[in-house]
Amino acid sequence: xxxxxNKNAAPEADQELKQEIPQKPAAPRRQFKxxxxxxxxxxxILALLIGSIGMYQRLTEGLRxxxxxxYVPWGLWVATYEYLVWLEVGSLLVFTLLVYVFNWPRDLxxxxxxLYLSALAxxxxxxxxxxxxxxxxxxxxxxxxxxxxxxxxxxxxxxxxVYLVVLVAKLALIFLPQRAFYKKISRWLSFLSLPLGIAxxxxxxSVFGVVxxxxxxxxxxxxxxxxxxxxxxxxxxxxFQYVWFMRTPSEEYIEVSxxxxxxxxxxxxxxxxxxxxxxxxxxxxxxxxxxxxLSLTLFGPFWWVYWIFHLGFGVVLPIILLATQTQTARRIxxxxxxxxxTYIAVPLNxxxxxxxxxxxxxxxxxxxxxxxxxxxxxxxxxxxxxxxxFALAFGYLVFLFGFTVLGMRPKVENSSEEVVx
Amino acid sequence: MALEPKDVLVRMHExxxxxxxxxxxxxxxxxxxxxxxxxxxxxxxxxxxxxxxxPPGVVYRPVxxxxxxxxxxxxxxxxxxxxFHCDEPPCVPVCPVNATYANEEGVVVMDYDRCIGCRYxxxxxxxxxxxxxxxxxxxxxxxxxxxxxxxxxTADDYERIPNFEYGKEWDRPxxxxxxxxxxxxxxFCLHRVHEGELPACTTTCIGRATYYxxxxxxxxxxxxxxxxxxxIRLREELGTKPKVYYLV
Numbered sequence: 001x002x003x004x005x006n007k008n009a010a011p012e013a014d015q016e017l018k019q020e021i022p023q024k025p026a027a028p029r030r031q032f033k034x035x036x037x038x039x040x041x042x043x044x045i046l047a048l049l050i051g052s053i054g055m056y057q058r059l060t061e062g063l064r065x066x067x068x069x070x071y072v073p074w075g076l077w078v079a080t081y082e083y084l085v086w087l088e089v090g091s092l093l094v095f096t097l098l099v100y101v102f103n104w105p106r107d108l109x110x111x112x113x114x115l116y117l118s119a120l121a122x123x124x125x126x127x128x129x130x131x132x133x134x135x136x137x138x139x140x141x142x143x144x145x146x147x148x149x150x151x152x153x154x155x156x157x158x159x160x161x162v163y164l165v166v167l168v169a170k171l172a173l174i175f176l177p178q179r180a181f182y183k184k185i186s187r188w189l190s191f192l193s194l195p196l197g198i199a200x201x202x203x204x205x206s207v208f209g210v211v212x213x214x215x216x217x218x219x220x221x222x223x224x225x226x227x228x229x230x231x232x233x234x235x236x237x238x239x240f241q242y243v244w245f246m247r248t249p250s251e252e253y254i255e256v257s258x259x260x261x262x263x264x265x266x267x268x269x270x271x272x273x274x275x276x277x278x279x280x281x282x283x284x285x286x287x288x289x290x291x292x293x294l295s296l297t298l299f300g301p302f303w304w305v306y307w308i309f310h311l312g313f314g315v316v317l318p319i320i321l322l323a324t325q326t327q328t329a330r331r332i333x334x335x336x337x338x339x340x341x342t343y344i345a346v347p348l349n350x351x352x353x354x355x356x357x358x359x360x361x362x363x364x365x366x367x368x369x370x371x372x373x374x375x376x377x378x379x380x381x382x383x384x385x386x387x388x389x390f391a392l393a394f395g396y397l398v399f400l401f402g403f404t405v406l407g408m409r410p411k412v413e414n415s416s417e418e419v420v421x
Numbered sequence: 422m423a424l425e426p427k428d429v430l431v432r433m434h435e436x437x438x439x440x441x442x443x444x445x446x447x448x449x450x451x452x453x454x455x456x457x458x459x460x461x462x463x464x465x466x467x468x469x470x471x472x473x474x475x476p477p478g479v480v481y482r483p484v485x486x487x488x489x490x491x492x493x494x495x496x497x498x499x500x501x502x503x504x505f506h507c508d509e510p511p512c513v514p515v516c517p518v519n520a521t522y523a524n525e526e527g528v529v530v531m532d533y534d535r536c537i538g539c540r541y542x543x544x545x546x547x548x549x550x551x552x553x554x555x556x557x558x559x560x561x562x563x564x565x566x567x568x569x570x571x572x573x574x575t576a577d578d579y580e581r582i583p584n585f586e587y588g589k590e591w592d593r594p595x596x597x598x599x600x601x602x603x604x605x606x607x608x609f610c611l612h613r614v615h616e617g618e619l620p621a622c623t624t625t626c627i628g629r630a631t632y633y634x635x636x637x638x639x640x641x642x643x644x645x646x647x648x649x650x651x652x653i654r655l656r657e658e659l660g661t662k663p664k665v666y667y668l669v
Contacts (some may be wrong), residue, residue: 062556062597063538068559070478070552135538135553142537153517153541176544205515212511212659213547358549365502365549368483369466408524 018331037404044400047393049269054386058132065383069373071366072355076380077133080388082124082347083233085204086226087340088119089163089197090234091241094263104259107252113174113408115238120167124419125395127160132387152207159200166193174408203228208350216293216354221278228274229346232267236318236339239264243333245410254329261332264339265322275285289357296353302379310345313338352378428483429629432642433619440635441617446525450609452623452638452648453521454501455668457646458630461499463487465631472610472621474593477557481607482622501631502527503622504550504607505655507661512542512551527664528609530587533599542604549657556601585612609633636664 057065068075095115098104131137144161148153166189173186205226208217239260246253282290297306321335359376361368366376380388402408430439440448461484466514469482485500506529513529520536523529543551560577567574583590586608591600610620618624623633634643646652647666654663 040448062602063553064556066555068540068553068555070543071549073553133539135540135604136536136599137596139535139537142520142535146518146535148514148517148519150514151517151541153515153539157517179541182615207541210515211545213545213549328500355544362485362549364485367481368485368502371478371480373478373553373555385535 051390072378079347079351086230087234088122091237117402121395121399128391217288240336257329292357293354313343330399424619453632458628468621468625
């Protein structure tokens with residue numbers, strides 16, 4: 001019993017002790033709050049991790065796990081590369097022209113850090129994809145050491161490197177103190193990027209245009225179409241970013257948004273006319289070597305890429321949204337977003353059906369000798385999609401890092417505050 | 422009709438020896454294929470695959486088959502299609518790293534160690550005469566099954582034997598090293614020719630439908646054949662000037 005008492009006594013003593021020592025108020029537990037910023041990072045990292053599976057396959061198995069072949073040597077990666085070049089160059093081209101040549105309101109100029117950042121991120125995506133499309137990706141430096149200047153691909157690769165240097169220089173200047181000298185250099189770099197950008201896009205189109213082995217590509221049509229498409233995609237990206245990142249209730253914001261919407265509409269209509277003319281000129285005589293590729297685009301197994309993605313979501317819907325009288329910034333943003341998400345159908349339809357046309361033009365060859373890669377069919381494999389996802393996620397994370405960590409956001413005039421937090 | 426004094430293979434062999442005594446720049450290798458003699462046996466295709474240890478998906482000399490007419494008036498046409506080694510090859514100027522070029526004998530060759538694998542030359546060739554080596558193997562899907570059946574380890578011994586294209590040993594141990602990842606093409610069996618042997622497709626042709634020789638030698642068989650009125654070249658309108666002629 002005595003022991004029992006003692007046992008009972010002990011808690012009482014503890015109670016007394018606790019009463020004597022003044023209790024510190026418990027520190028409020030920091031509760032983790034999932035913010036939009038966190039979600040954006042998680043999505044990017046998840047996509048990168050999933051895409052890494054494809055990267056592992058690509059680096060260990062080579063191109064074996066792709067659907068590429070000897071009759072369809074270029075596929076999803078080349079088409080996506082072309083589209084990314086359009087976006088990257090087009091957005092800067094339109095921005096530079098509007099700000100430095102046509103003197104649009106200064107509100108637009110404040111987009112510079114974000115726009116150059118996005119161009120760099122897109123360039124990273126593009127270079128990853130085109131690098132991995134090579135049979136020997138780690139020999140990319142051969143083009144720099146043993147260039148053949150007669151090849152337009154050499155020019156394209158070199159111009160892209162020079163463009164990368166200009167882009168990085170422009171971005172570096174953003175971080176430097178805003179002195180008159182640096183501003184002058186930045187301005188000159190912008191002017192330099194104009195001919196460089198035009199040359200890059202036109203040469204990227206000419207890479208296809210000079211190929212006599214593919215009659216549907218050959219000619220001056222594609223270089224022109226590439227330039228127009230680049231202006232469409234670039235204006236779309238610029239308009240989307242402006243509407244999204246610069247949103248303020250100011251009149252200038254609404255005015256610039258509307259102007260960008262009108263510009264996008266104009267470029268879209270021009271590109272539609274050029275595409276229609278090109279299509280009709282090829283389809284009217286109906287020479288199979290050329291017409292087959294177009295027929296495949298319009299009525300082939302992947303007709304939906306053209307009719308639904310490109311024409312439906314990428315052209316008609318944005319035109320309807322942009323052409324209505326009651327234009328709001330949000331509507332312009334939606335139109336631009338739709339366009340940049342679906343306009344990739346254009347390079348896909350330029351690159352792939354033309355190569356598939358070999359099935360009709362040289363049918364005897366397809367059945368002459370059979371084996372992996374000797375077929376006239378192409379649809380990207382899971383591995384190709386995963387590598388594409390990796391490249392896109394990588395660029396996305398570069399953008400997110402610059403935007404959230406390095407603070408490369410549109411700046412408010414004479415202040416370091418961002419427009420959108 | 423007078424009998425041929427000797428087999429055309431013997432004659433071409435002698436002419437080859439004569440041509441090899443000349444400086445490389447003074448000879449111009451040409452191939453002539455008599456479509457009237459070709460029976461579509463594909464022996465040339467197989468000989469080429471064996472000679473160059475071609476993996477699945479790589480072919481230098483397919484025989485294109487075409488059916489013409491409607492029953493009962495039908496015929497079948499066979500057209501062996503090697504690389505045409507054009508005098509103005511569209512595949513050469515597009516290469517960004519000079520990995521493909523016409524050598525001093527006029528044969529369009531590949532530098533596997535320089536090629537980056539962009540496959541631009543594949544698209545540029547109007548005759549689709551190039552293929553890419555994606556690294557496939559005939560034994561890709563075989564089980565290992567050591568001790569039970571002749572599994573992959575044993576069966577792929579043949580695929581690991583090096584080929585000797587361009588006079589160099591090209592091992593194929595199963596990795597991603599060249600020629601895996603490269604564009605590949607017919608090279609007129611230069612490694613054989615330089616040793617005094619005719620290309621594998623020429624010696625294997627059962628109907629003696631393929632001829633090979635130096636067109637700079639006016640006495641050669643090929644010089645005789647390409648001046649005939651029935652000698653044609655494919656897609657002359659492109660101005661590529663192929664060095665492969667067809668007798669029709």
